[in-house]
Amino acid sequence: MNSSLNVICLPFAGGNKYSYREFRVHSPSSINLIPLEYPGRGGRIKEDLLSDTSALVDDLYKIIVTLIDNQDYAIYGHSLGGLLTYLLTKKIIEKGHRPPVHLFITGTTGPSSLSRTEKKRHLMPKREFIQELKDLQGMPDEILASDELLEYYEPILRSDFQASESYSYEYSEPLDIPITVITGLAENMTDEDIGLWQNETKQIVDFKCFPGNHFFIYDYTREIVQIISNKISLTTKVYQV
Secondary structure (H helix, E strand, O other), rough: OOOOOEEEEOOOOOOOOOOOOOHOOOOOOOEEEEEEEOOOOOOOOOOOOOHHHHHHHHHHHHOOOOOOOOOOOOEEEEEEHHHHHHHHHHHHHHHHOOOOOEEEEEOOHHHHHHOOOOOHHHHHOOOHHHHHHHHHHOOHHHOOHHHHHHHHHHHHHHHHHEEEEEEEOOOOOOOOOOOOEEEEEEOOHHHHHHHHHHHOOOOOEEEEEOOOOOHHHHOOOHHHHHHHHHHHHHHHHHHHH
């Protein structure tokens, strides 16, 4: 086994491969964070946006398929990235590849709760949409105050929100993979809906909380990276026995 284990990182709505740059700063040598990027932003700006989870999963699968068969790896995702972490793992297993040794999910409820989401942010009028972004507190003020930057980010965010908000849950056999779920205490989600992640794996989910809203991950980056590192260390030791 390589000295470091790859952790594939999937960004949140509106995110790109730089969304986890602070995570990489705090990463120990035992893990190698590999942030991915969805079409239509950053280095993939010339590609069409994808507003469907199935299309996003197909796109991600093509990117990671060469990374996953020769060594152990884990997957981490925040918010939309958390849902895609789960769906991508299902596709990996369906295609007969080596499954991830651990899944790390932050900032999202169990996938079976997402089909009940009533709020459709991707359909909101512009003023209401921008207020929603402010309420989420994940967008820098300089972007929210700039018509030019909003013109760039708005279609990306609407497309990503549409992917999440149009997702329809379908029951499938639970995974047999350890999952760690971390949420913010001030997030707009219930303990019951967070707990639905337990339905998606045969193993006991480790639920953790930090103070803060939806983007608590940036206040506790060091701690989250440490959790990932510790969990992977424990998991790989079990696999080596």
